Amino acid sequence: MKSKGSKYTLLLGTALLGFYLQANSIHAATTTSSNGQPVTDNVTPLVQTNKDEASTPQATTDWADPAQYQHDVPVQILGINDLHGGLETTGSATIGNNTYSDTGTVARLAGHLDSAEESFKAANPTGTTIRVEAGDMVGASPANSALLQDEPTMHALKAMNFDIGTLGNHEFDEGLAEYMRIVNGGQPVKQYNEAAMAYPHVKSGINIITANVVQKSDGQIPFGMQPYLIKEIHTSDGKVARIGFIGIETTSLPILTLYDNHKDYDILDEAETIAKYDRILRKKGVNAIVVLAHTGVSTDKEGNTKGNAVDIIKKLYQIDPNNSVDLYIAGHSHQYANATVGSVKLVQAIYTGKAYDDIIGYIDPTTDDFVKGSLVSHVYPVLSEKDAPNVKTDANVTAIVQDANRRVAPIINKKIGEAAKPGDILGRLHNTATRENAVGELVVDGQLYAAKKAGLPADFAMTNTGGVRADLHVNNDRSITWGSAQAVQPFGNILRVVQMTGAQIVKALNQQYDEDQAYYLQVAGLHYTYTDQNDPNQPYKVVKVYDQNNQPLDMQKTYNVVINDFLAGGGDGFSAFKDAKLVGIVGQDTDVFIDYITDMTNKGNLITAPVMNRKIYMTAAQLAGETTKHNEKDQSATQSVTTQTDKVVNQPTAPVVVIPATVEQPANTVQLNAESMRKAGTNNASVNNSLTNLTPVGLNSRTNRPTNKQAILPQTGDNDELSWLLLGTSLMSMTGLTLIKRKRKQA
CATH class of the missing domain: 3.60.21.10 (Metallo-dependent phosphatases)
Known part of the structure; x- marks a missing residue:
């Protein structure tokens, strides 16, 4: 009876294990598409x-x-x-x-x-x-x-x-x-x-x-x-x-x-x-x-x-x-x-x-x-x-x-401004390694200027680079024509000023770094530092953001941002802009860019290519070094205050705000990188309290759907399938132990 029982147990365990493997194999081989058609994964x-x-x-x-x-x-x-x-x-x-x-x-x-x-x-x-x-x-x-x-x-x-x-x-x-x-x-x-x-x-x-x-x-x-x-x-x-x-x-x-x-x-x-x-x-x-x-x-x-x-x-x-x-x-x-x-x-x-x-x-x-x-x-x-x-x-x-050129010549050949020197101001085909280009930043500078001119004070301006279509052509006499400016901004999108929190702005900046940076922003009024992170779906994260006065961005504070209506609708996947509250309308992007060139020229500020230093990449080691220098400076300043109370000393600079990676977590939860926070020497409560509505690892931060590059990490498994697997394996193990014990007794 014992011998037969062991055999039956072994057979039962093997059968259950085989049942699981077969079921799992079928599941892996065939799924169903949205129209009900079978999809063969292999x-x-x-x-x-x-x-x-x-x-x-x-x-x-x-x-x-x-x-x-x-x-x-x-x-x-x-x-x-x-x-x-x-x-x-x-x-x-x-x-x-x-x-x-x-x-x-x-x-x-x-x-x-x-x-x-x-x-x-x-x-x-x-x-x-x-x-x-x-x-x-x-x-x-x-x-x-x-x-x-x-x-x-x-x-x-x-x-x-x-x-x-x-x-x-x-x-x-x-x-x-x-x-x-x-x-x-x-x-x-x-x-x-x-x-x-x-x-x-x-x-x-x-x-x-x-x-x-x-x-x-x-x-x-x-x-x-x-x-x-x-x-x-x-x-x-x-x-x-x-x-x-x-x-x-x-x-x-x-x-x-x-x-x-x-x-x-x-x-x-x-x-x-x-x-x-x-x-x-x-x-x-x-x-x-x-x-x-x-x-x-x-x-x-x-x-x-x-x-x-x-x-x-x-x-x-x-x-x-x-x-x-x-x-x-x-x-x-x-x-x-x-x-x-x-x-x-x-x-x-x-x-x-x-x-x-x-x-x-x-x-x-x-x-x-x-x-x-x-x-x-x-x-x-x-x-x-x-x-x-x-x-x-x-x-x-x-x-x-030639006929088309003749018909539009009176419009496109009209001079609207001058550059400081001849030669085109280059666009997205000449990006820096950080995805900045001169004409793109000139465009957002103009949008920030236009908002303030319209009585809509704005802190920042951002535009999708896909909307900046060409280099800005500058003639040999340094003149810039209507046609050259229109070629840069041809869509006639409506510019709006919207309210966004610091956390929403950071989310938008981070959304540049998924999808192999296929979609990215040109920014004005702010600059930021970003670094690597171990996530194939989003290999970079924004860690420091400053306004034009070099003050750290407050995650809970509300800022005014100029964007076009394409971005306002979540265009290019920038979903962070979709819920922004409208403050006012600036005008069409084509007209704004043309008027900016004219206004700057009339003020004696001839058009030049901006210095492209608004996006700064640092490795983790470089970032840690910057933080160490910053902390040493703070410590030195503090010592100076305590030992030289009779002298006027400089106040220590504002603490660096370290923003956690946007490998986003489920809503109302925040998972901070404790090591990076420790190295940065900050425990900023505003960071902890403001970064919400985040997405699980392995999901596209724009769509909340699994990315094409990497599926969601597997969970502990389907409970039913796992139960069959564990039961089958356990029965086989028990049988093996029984046989070993019997052989020992016989010996």
Whole structure:
């Protein structure tokens, strides 16, 4: 009986342990998406970066051999993203390991697209070229487009034969209705400047598709847009093939545009929406599928490709490992990318017309799918006439730009001020290591000045760097024009003065340091020190904040802060601004910046680049050294007071306020770093009492949701599963001990 009992106990323990492991394995392998579809967690497609070493399609050696695809349909996809009305925008473009200078302008872009198409058709006489865009064609535009409601940009796209596009976040800048008006060539429904009202309102011919933007009222896609488009291709030799395009908006839209512009819409999950319409297209027999998605990605010089678009494709594979998506044209992050995720080609062509995507493949007309191995993707720079004299600048597009310039010239060429010296004051493409830039700080200096001028005394000003769009161009005679200032602040956002506590301000500053500092602030009226912390979701924390009089920020005191209405709505994820109480309205940011330059010039304060010392990074060791020096100074001052009472001595400086890390805790609790507080020599009660409404470790401090970088740390486990595990393990252990004891007795 004892022998059999031990065996039964062992069997029972093993069975229970196996039951637990099986249940846990199933749980780990499959979860459910928000639309009820199963998501298989163990499907992880390989990410492989594709090399871009050639600067032109003609110099590329890895195109598929057309001779191998005589029975198939040749297709070329030419794509762009994030044009932002950059009719004449130029700059450097880094693609792979190569950096090209003086790239861009729509006239040069048009010439390069034509050259790429000619090269393709020379090798594939029956081929078809389709031109597409992945959003943000308009918005944050220079004056020659923005002053004309971006209609010159739509005219240029029409002249370049763009056929299909999707929505970016900037298509919502003036409301989706206004964007659809300029797409369709309708008459303005609002009164704009005289030049804009007189500009020709012409239909662009672009089919705008979006699958995941739906009206909250009825779940329908607005303005009659379609979720996908099927393009039927007829070749000159009688072949017919079909290719499907799906349009996708970023789910980050609510933090990227004003509340009134997105409040009527739901933005559905990107991967789930792609999977849904991928299935629909396959049921229709369409298996060659292209996604146009305004979601970011980047490929660095080390060959690493990462970003939201990669995560979306990985999730798509989890939802449907057998999906038929072949190509994903990305946008939004303004960076270069060329990779293959699973079997999906993924590209992004920087921004403002500095580069373009060129993808060539062959569709089997019997399956309506790309022949395996035939699809090749590349990204090329839009080279200047000097660097590519064989590429013709498009005359029609040039005429569109020149016409726009003529119409807005009286406005943009007006002198508004002077700089102390010639040469541009540089912006966000020339950030310091601490994410400061000269023109950004000039902007917030102007906003702080404007608030006080309007009778709304403000302590600080902060703006999102995404709203500071360009360098401030200064002419050789040191003059600054209206157009140069407008290019820096093109949105016309409303500036408001709001009340915030010191703790709320610190929270906003700390929100710069999640998401790899993708979103950060330019600040005026304060300066601060930040240091490292051991949290992959937020690797830095703010530890000292001072006002312009070098006084430490009081966590409980209320301050007046100038922000724009984009930030007031939690834009760029700065949720700390959302609950701030409105004190008053200053005006539009564009007008404020222009007026600031004029006022300073009239007062004899010629415009100069600010000294960028408002964000100071220190290592933990440097910070500890500063604190030690400070304490020694305090001690020395105290001794001096006690030994020299008959002399006037300097009072010790105010104690340093050490702010705990914003690895935030649940509401109404504070977890201070005791060691850092001890080193800082402070036990400031106001710090303890004011830092509330904080978020648990592992959550995004903006959304209170698990971050993509790291899931919430595991808890002690599910009680039911743990009970089975412990019971099974205990029974097996008891059996083992019983057997050992019996053997000893027998011995």
